[in-house]
Amino acid sequence: MLHDIEEKLRAHIEKIVPLTDQEFEFISGHFTVKNYKKRELIIQSGESVPYLYFVISGLLMLSHNDDQGKQHIVSFAMEDWWETDTLAWFTQTKASMSLQCLEDTIVYCLSLPQYRALCAGIRKMEHFFLEKSNAGHIGAQRRILSFLTSNAKERYEQLLKRYPSLYQRVSKTLLAAYLGVSRETLSRLYHSSGK
Template sequence: MKEALRKHIEEIVPLTDEQFDIVFSYFKSKKLKKKDFLVKQGDSVNCEYFVVSGLVKAFYSDDEGKDHIMQFAMENWWVTDYQALLHKTPAQLDIDCLEDTKLLCITLEDKDKLCAALHKMEYFFRKKSNSGYVALQRRILSLLNNDAKERYEQFMSLYPSLYQRVSKTLIAAYLGVTRETLSRLT
């Protein structure tokens, strides 16, 4: 776990061994089994999660019980219900494990302390946040402007490894189409 986090951070900022020891001291490890929930709607959320291994999905269930997948998060991705975390409101999303999953978690308070102690980490988190914002914007624009075939092609282009790890039903929910429509596209 430690090595995965260090490699991930050092893609953006270099760290000495001493600096990384400081960084790692702010994280706690968590292991979940397939089908376990990391976050449930209505929960309070106090951590941001780094996926070391495994796969999770963040989704919203509407009043009719239909699931809308907001995000998949696999190795080296970050996930949480950011609105709940940042605004201290109940979670609107469920996050559950599609595979056995190992995570590292950091509280918002500890993240702030870490960034104050080591400004390189403030830069790191800003870069990760900006990348996440760009990905979200691209996803929203795709949902607004692209037809189902174009959204499927974009998904396959951006995340080819997910196709092997995620059921067609979940891919369809992520793309905002029915399972039958997805079958016609593949």
């Protein structure tokens, strides 16, 4: 089982940088594997954020609750994705968001000191994390632009095109919140798209 999990991490990294067995042994020694149950909170708003998480299997939801108690869904993270409250993790401050498991989930955990040791120990990992960071920025900008320039139907179609598996894995209520529409509007969009 652990060997399979390690192979997933290695394959993920090697999409960007090639690794020798010795390099991967060094890299994998910086990660910890953790298992979480469905509905379990990995990060709780107001608490410290010890890790950056790489999803091996399962599904996570990053969200923020405003002063009125309304939940704003920032992102979903599935297999092969990284997630955390980045501001809190990187600055070692308290979380402003929560990270919850929507399914039973297995993650690799990387602390900030381990992240820095990895980047200092293997320069390839600096390049790897730079590429992942850039991809994250692109995704965030796309999402912001989508909210600024697209109507609900267009946002729905963009999400369906980019992440079709989310529709089987995430409740319609959560998808509606992610898209910034009501549950009823999402149902209308879903039926009008012929799904």
